[in-house]
Amino acid sequence: MNKSELxxxxxxxxxxxxxxxxxxxxxHPGGSLSAADIFTYLYFEEMNIDPKDPKKADRDxxxxxxxxxxxxxYSVLANRGYFPVEDLxxxxxxxxxxxxHPCMQETPGVDMSSGSLGQGISxxxxxxxxxxxxxxxxxxxxxxxxxxxQEGQVWEASMxxxxxxxxxxxxxxxxxxxxxxxxxxxxxxxxxxxxKFEAFNFHVIxxxxxxxxxxxxxxxxxxxxxxxxxxxxxxxxxxxxxxxxENNAGWHGKAPNDDEYATAMADLxxxxxxxxxxx
Amino acid sequence: MADVKKIATxxxxxxxxxxxxxxxxxxxxxxxxxxxxxKTGVFQKAFPDRxxxxxxxxxxxxxxxxxxxxxxxxxxISSFAMFAAGRNFEQVRNSIGYPRLNVKIGATHAGITxxxxxxxxxxxEDVALMRTIPxxxxxxxxxxxxxxxxxxxxxxxxxxxxxxxxxxAVPVINDKPDYKFEIGxxxxxxxxxxxxxxxxxxxxxxxxxxxxxxxxDGISAEVINIHTIKPLDEELVLASAKKTGKVVTAEEHTxxxxxxxxxxxxxxxxxxxxxxxxxxxxxFGESGSxxxxxxxxxxxxxxxxxxxxxxxx
Numbered sequence: 001m002n003k004s005e006l007x008x009x010x011x012x013x014x015x016x017x018x019x020x021x022x023x024x025x026x027x028h029p030g031g032s033l034s035a036a037d038i039f040t041y042l043y044f045e046e047m048n049i050d051p052k053d054p055k056k057a058d059r060d061x062x063x064x065x066x067x068x069x070x071x072x073x074y075s076v077l078a079n080r081g082y083f084p085v086e087d088l089x090x091x092x093x094x095x096x097x098x099x100x101h102p103c104m105q106e107t108p109g110v111d112m113s114s115g116s117l118g119q120g121i122s123x124x125x126x127x128x129x130x131x132x133x134x135x136x137x138x139x140x141x142x143x144x145x146x147x148x149x150q151e152g153q154v155w156e157a158s159m160x161x162x163x164x165x166x167x168x169x170x171x172x173x174x175x176x177x178x179x180x181x182x183x184x185x186x187x188x189x190x191x192x193x194x195x196k197f198e199a200f201n202f203h204v205i206x207x208x209x210x211x212x213x214x215x216x217x218x219x220x221x222x223x224x225x226x227x228x229x230x231x232x233x234x235x236x237x238x239x240x241x242x243x244x245x246e247n248n249a250g251w252h253g254k255a256p257n258d259d260e261y262a263t264a265m266a267d268l269x270x271x272x273x274x275x276x277x278x279x
Numbered sequence: 280m281a282d283v284k285k286i287a288t289x290x291x292x293x294x295x296x297x298x299x300x301x302x303x304x305x306x307x308x309x310x311x312x313x314x315x316x317x318k319t320g321v322f323q324k325a326f327p328d329r330x331x332x333x334x335x336x337x338x339x340x341x342x343x344x345x346x347x348x349x350x351x352x353x354x355x356i357s358s359f360a361m362f363a364a365g366r367n368f369e370q371v372r373n374s375i376g377y378p379r380l381n382v383k384i385g386a387t388h389a390g391i392t393x394x395x396x397x398x399x400x401x402x403x404e405d406v407a408l409m410r411t412i413p414x415x416x417x418x419x420x421x422x423x424x425x426x427x428x429x430x431x432x433x434x435x436x437x438x439x440x441x442x443x444x445x446x447x448a449v450p451v452i453n454d455k456p457d458y459k460f461e462i463g464x465x466x467x468x469x470x471x472x473x474x475x476x477x478x479x480x481x482x483x484x485x486x487x488x489x490x491x492x493x494x495x496d497g498i499s500a501e502v503i504n505i506h507t508i509k510p511l512d513e514e515l516v517l518a519s520a521k522k523t524g525k526v527v528t529a530e531e532h533t534x535x536x537x538x539x540x541x542x543x544x545x546x547x548x549x550x551x552x553x554x555x556x557x558x559x560x561x562x563f564g565e566s567g568s569x570x571x572x573x574x575x576x577x578x579x580x581x582x583x584x585x586x587x588x589x590x591x592x
Contacts, residue, residue, distance in 0.1 A: 063346075104349070104378050112349060113378040119370060122339045126346020126354075129331070133307070134350075153370075156339035163334075 001044050003212045004275065009079065010040040010212075011272050014241045015265060016075030016088050020098070022261040023089025024071075027100070030251040031145055032072030034176040034209070034236040039076040041215045042141055051081040054108045058138045061127045063112040065120025065154075066145035066174065067101040068253070074098050074107070082109040118151025120144070121171060125157050128169035128229075139223075143172045147179030149190045155200065161229045162201030169229040170222045171202070174209065176238035178249040197231035209234025243267050285448035288480075289387040291426035292444045293318025296355065296385075298427070300326045303353060303434050309344055310357045311337045316446075317357040317387045337362045341370040341382075348380040353434055356382065360389035360443060364405035375439050376412040383433045384409075384441045389419075390531035391559070391576060392447035392481060392569040401564035407536025409441040410509050416440040416462060417509040419530075419538075421483035424453035425506055428460035436462060443480065445531075447569035450484045465512035467519070471501035474591050475519040475526045476583065479505050479538050481573070482529035482557075488580025489587060498591055508538055513545045520552040527555045527587050531578055534558040555590045557583055 001009065013036045021027040043049065047060040064073045071091060078085040083097075090096035097106045101115025111127070114120040124142035131138050144154065161169055173193060181187050190196070194204045203225045207214040215234075222230035238252070239245025242264040256264055296308055300322060307329045314320040314332060323330035333340035337358050344354035356363065363386035364371065375382045386405060393401045409417050418433070418440060420426035426444060433440040452468075468483070469490050478486040483504045490500040501519050505512060520526050526546065528539035539556030546552045559576060573579050577586060 061349075112346070113373070116369060116373040119338075119342050119374050122342020122370075123346035123349070123374060125339070126343035126348075127350055128346075129343060130347050130350035130352055133328070133352075140346075153336075153338045153342070156334075156336035157342065160333060160336070160339055160343065 006212045008275050010037045013040050013075045015268050017071045018264045020071045020088040020091040021255045024092035025255050027071050028068040028253045030238040032069040033240045034238045035072050035174045037210050039072050043076045043080045046219050060138050061111045061140040063120040063124040063142040064114050065142050066148050067115030070102050077109040117148040118153035121157040125161050128166040139168045141170045146175040146184050158200040165227050166229045167226050171231045173233045176236045178238045180252050193233050202231040203228050204231045206233045209236040283450040286423040287448045288426040288444040289318045291423040293321035295427040295430035296322040297325045305353045307352045308355045309340050311340050319357045337367050338370045341367050342374050344382045345374040345380050348382050354382050355385045357385040360386035360402035360405040364408050368408050372412050387444040388446045389443045391564040391572045392445050394569040395566050397566040398563040403533045403559045406532050418507050419443045419479040422451045422453050432462050449481050452484050463507045463510045465515040466504040468504050469502040471499040473499045475501045475523045477503045478529040481531050485580045485583050489583035492584040508541050511541050517550050526552050529557040529583050
């Protein structure tokens with residue numbers, strides 16, 4: 001996909017996020033929207049996957065370590081063709097295959113159940129290790145929140161990945177700067193994030209995570225990096241694309257009401273028009 | 280009992296892994312800096328490329344095992360029970376239990392027979408913790424023969440399994456030609472009519488000793504070895520309870536949530552029967568030799584004998 005196509009697709013993914021969370025009357029829009037460009041790049045450009053064969057043996061793997069942003073993952077999977085986009089509003093409903101947090105037993109395309117922060121990265125490390133042990137060339141990607149990296153297990157996993165030189169692993173940090181209780185540097189600052197991963201023997205790339213040129217360059221650089229895992233620290237805007245949600249911690253885990261939903265979809269429709277209409 | 284062969288079940292664990300390594304190429308073993316103590320070092324020696332030392336980071340080890348399992352490996356994670364089940368509880372629940380991943384947890388140094396290290400390392404709560412996780416199989420082998428059979432059976436079954444091993448050498452009681460291990464099937468070791476003693480792990484041989492002493496007093500005790508605490512062999516427990524009308528449970532574990540509770544859960548719903556639960560009575564352990572602790576907390580033959588005698592009066 002070219003940049004314009006990626007931007008338009010990401011905008012559709014954002015519409016799916018807002019629609020899913022509105023349908024659920026609960027969920028986490030802020031961190032789903034901030035990472036929508038990363039989700040889109042991974043599933044439409046970067047990863048070797050097949051929506052028709054979600055469990056293909058040597059596919060690339062993705063673990064959503066910040067599992068509460070399941071609406072982002074579900075929306076990108078639906079838009080990529082794993083299941084109907086029309087099912088997104090069933091999110092969090094009784095009987096839905098779209099559980100509040102990712103469940104690998106329920107949802108096509110979900111490689112690992114997650115939601116308890118700090119655990120997904122370890123599973124991703126295990127997948128990358130399995131590839132190394134079996135001499136396979138599939139790659140593993142995992143997305144973490146910047147609040148999530150306050151969990152100690154993240155650094156246990158990073159120490160192991162650096163020690164084992166897992167160059168088939170890419171750790172992505174969605175640095176939107178906000179967690180439930182406020183700004184991450186007010187609550188319990190994880191900064192400097194890049195220096196921490198460097199200290200654990202990662203190749204570190206700092207980018208604007210809402211800019212496809214920078215995202216594209218970073219993932220290409222990660223692929224070319226040998227002998228150490230890569231961490232891509234993505235500066236992003238929480239709630240990106242929805243005017244009243246942007247940079248507002250209050251929209252970390254809250255659903256829009258009907259009026260707010262209409263405003264959000266109008267915001268995204270306007271962005272879509274500015275991008276030149278549908279793909 | 281001086282002439283009886285004694286082997287710690289952690290030794291059996293390491294040996295069984297090494298013996299299974301060739302038969303199961305997907306078997307991988309993870310440890311957290313305790314390979315010498317958990318005896319996974321035996322496997323490491325035989326299959327160095329399939330042994331992963333994760334360092335002192337049990338929670339990460341658990342997640343790595345989950346990731347490996349999604350890629351078709353059959354991982355065993357090994358640590359002391361205190362960490363494998365205790366520190367790790369939420370990781371085991373969410374990264375292994377909820378996604379129903381094929382990870383086996385080999386927990387060594389369970390219970391008070393850890394001995395001199397004392398209460399911080401004597402985990403008497405692990406069975407209770409693991410038993411609450413949906414889909415988790417929980418096995419507490421009683422000796423070397425059973426421990427080795429349990430490791431192989433765990434590999435052969437699909438799904439998460441918690442295996443509990445001990446540090447101290449325990450008598451080998453199952454080295455009989457007709458011995459057969461089946462997950463979920465208890466073993467009737469001695470028939471009796473007055474009282475049933477249900478035991479697991481190290482208390483199985485203690486229960487057999489107690490039954491001998493009770494027989495001398497004219498009390499006929501039935502002894503059942505429940506190596507699989509979940510799923511519990513309810514049929515065997517119920518049949519025996521109906522026969523004797525009195526049930527004693529004996530475990531190297533708190534009486535809250537372990538074997539005693541599992542037996543009570545079953546009996547209270549299906550055939551209410553008077554029960555006495557022998558085990559750690561809601562207390563922490565302490566430093567001391569394994570033998571001295573087993574005696575102090577009444578988990579040896581004599582301790583069980585005395586409590587059963589009072590109970591059946």
